Amino acid sequence: MAKNFKRQFPRYKDLAPLLKFKLPSLPSRERRLSKALTIWDLRALAKKRTPKGPFDYTDGAAESEVTLERARRAFLDLEFRPNILHDVKGVSLECTVLGEKFAMPVGMAPTGFTRMMHSEGENAVARAAAKFGIPYALSTLGTTTIEDVVSAAPDGINWFQLYMWKDRDASMQLVERAKKSGVKNLILTVDVPVAGARYRDTRNGLTVPPSLTVKTLIDAIPKPEWWINFLTTPAISFVSMKNWNGTVAELLDFMFDPTMTFEDLKWIRSQWDNQLTVKGIQTIEDAKKAAECGADAIILSNHGGRQLDRAPVPLHLLIDVKKELKKELEIHLDTGIMHGADILAAIALGADFTYIGRAYLYGLMAGGQEGVERALTILGTEMVRTMKLLGVNSLEELEPKHVRLLPTHAGLGTLPGVK
Numbered sequence: 001m002a003k004n005f006k007r008q009f010p011r012y013k014d015l016a017p018l019l020k021f022k023l024p025s026l027p028s029r030e031r032r033l034s035k036a037l038t039i040w041d042l043r044a045l046a047k048k049r050t051p052k053g054p055f056d057y058t059d060g061a062a063e064s065e066v067t068l069e070r071a072r073r074a075f076l077d078l079e080f081r082p083n084i085l086h087d088v089k090g091v092s093l094e095c096t097v098l099g100e101k102f103a104m105p106v107g108m109a110p111t112g113f114t115r116m117m118h119s120e121g122e123n124a125v126a127r128a129a130a131k132f133g134i135p136y137a138l139s140t141l142g143t144t145t146i147e148d149v150v151s152a153a154p155d156g157i158n159w160f161q162l163y164m165w166k167d168r169d170a171s172m173q174l175v176e177r178a179k180k181s182g183v184k185n186l187i188l189t190v191d192v193p194v195a196g197a198r199y200r201d202t203r204n205g206l207t208v209p210p211s212l213t214v215k216t217l218i219d220a221i222p223k224p225e226w227w228i229n230f231l232t233t234p235a236i237s238f239v240s241m242k243n244w245n246g247t248v249a250e251l252l253d254f255m256f257d258p259t260m261t262f263e264d265l266k267w268i269r270s271q272w273d274n275q276l277t278v279k280g281i282q283t284i285e286d287a288k289k290a291a292e293c294g295a296d297a298i299i300l301s302n303h304g305g306r307q308l309d310r311a312p313v314p315l316h317l318l319i320d321v322k323k324e325l326k327k328e329l330e331i332h333l334d335t336g337i338m339h340g341a342d343i344l345a346a347i348a349l350g351a352d353f354t355y356i357g358r359a360y361l362y363g364l365m366a367g368g369q370e371g372v373e374r375a376l377t378i379l380g381t382e383m384v385r386t387m388k389l390l391g392v393n394s395l396e397e398l399e400p401k402h403v404r405l406l407p408t409h410a411g412l413g414t415l416p417g418v419k
């Protein structure tokens with residue numbers, strides 16, 4: 001028998017303020033996305049809603065996948081040094097990159113086969129980028145043409161990424177179309193003399209578009225929206241080369257040119273009179289050579305860990321490249337960015353700009369264009385909060401003193417959110 005209190009019947013008057021039942025008010029996509037607080041949450045949603053083949057194609061990396069893990073880990077293995085008691089009322093994420101003003105120091109990296117992740121595909125990503133005032137780079141391996149992207153996002157900054165394939169004339173025709181569509185920055189990817197070995201794709205027997213087998217049909221049962229979209233929208237085709245019947249790896253090996261050298265870079269420089277960015281630089285030596293060949297920017301990148309296994313961590317390389325190259329060209333960086341603070345760390349250590357790949361693709365798979373917008377909102381919010389906590393109002397105020405790299409414990413522990 002309780003001694004220290006008196007019991008009574010529950011009264012509605014007392015209960016009413018405690019009742020928090022709400023009728024669902026948001027449409028289900030919005031409701032689902034609003035629960036995602038981090039990019040890792042979007043990844044979890046993406047995994048639930050996307051067939052295994054396309055999800056693994058996006059999420060996976062080459063061979064041991066340690067390259068991607070190390071790049072992500074490098075961002076966690078750092079310490080931010082905040083300055084306290086600063087007025088941080090007016091935080092701005094604005095930056096000027098390759099002569100254009102952007103609302104945030106991050107762009108959408110080129111990713112192939114985007115309509116396979118979600119039927120809304122490249123147009124959704126380009127529209128989200130335009131809405132957030134940041135650039136979108138369409139891949140040569142896109143599933144939407146540059147003309148369609150530009151008409152979907154006419155107010156956006158639309159860039160084009162080139163893989164120089166064996167068929168030089170066909171490659172240059174794409175460049176010509178990009179130029180006619182108003183593209184001002186050509187991103188030449190140089191880390192793919194051959195396709196990386198992505199074992200998840202081989203094990204899944206991934207084809208573009210995904211084939212209908214007993215396995216894929218069983219996998220489809222809990223992912224109806226993806227399949228309904230897939231079956232009721234125009235067939236996914238690789239727009240630069242229609243009707244490819246082989247696997248992704250075979251396609252890449254057919255396309256990529258293992259004979260390409262710095263001479264070809266010089267040649268492209270002579271053919272393209274606007275901004276030229278070289279993507280996939282992984283050593284100081286090559287950064288200098290790219291500068292000598294007249295690149296306007298380089299992207300320190302290991303292709304999201306999808307090419308050479310055990311490749312350099314771009315964030316670590318940045319520190320060395322920054323020491324060697326001063327104002328010759330802009331230094332951009334990608335691979336492993338999963339949080340707004342990762343972007344700020346790169347900027348503090350000397351990057352002029354960054355790109356995300358998977359971070360927006362997880363959003364796309366989680367909920368089309370709104371999912372991509374959710375990813376950008378998450379990263380933007382994280383950046384603003386981190387800047388305030390660091391005591392800075394603008395990106396120019398971020399300096400190397402704000403970041404200290406901790407001794408790395410490469411490969412140890414599990415990353416947040418990996419399940």
Ligand SMILES: Cc1cc2nc3c(=O)[nH]c(=O)nc-3n(C[C@H](O)[C@H](O)[C@H](O)COP(=O)(O)O)c2cc1C
Pocket residue numbers: 057058059109110111112139140141142161189279301302303304305306334335336337355356357358359361
């Ligand atoms: C699914 C997928 C497809 C990609 N396709 C291309 C491509 O067609 N061209 C290219 O230059 N890079 C491609 N990349 C690499 C990205 O441009 C970028 O370098 C990488 O995603 C950055 O790493 P992150 O995913 O950790 O942000 C692809 C990356 C992913 C995840």
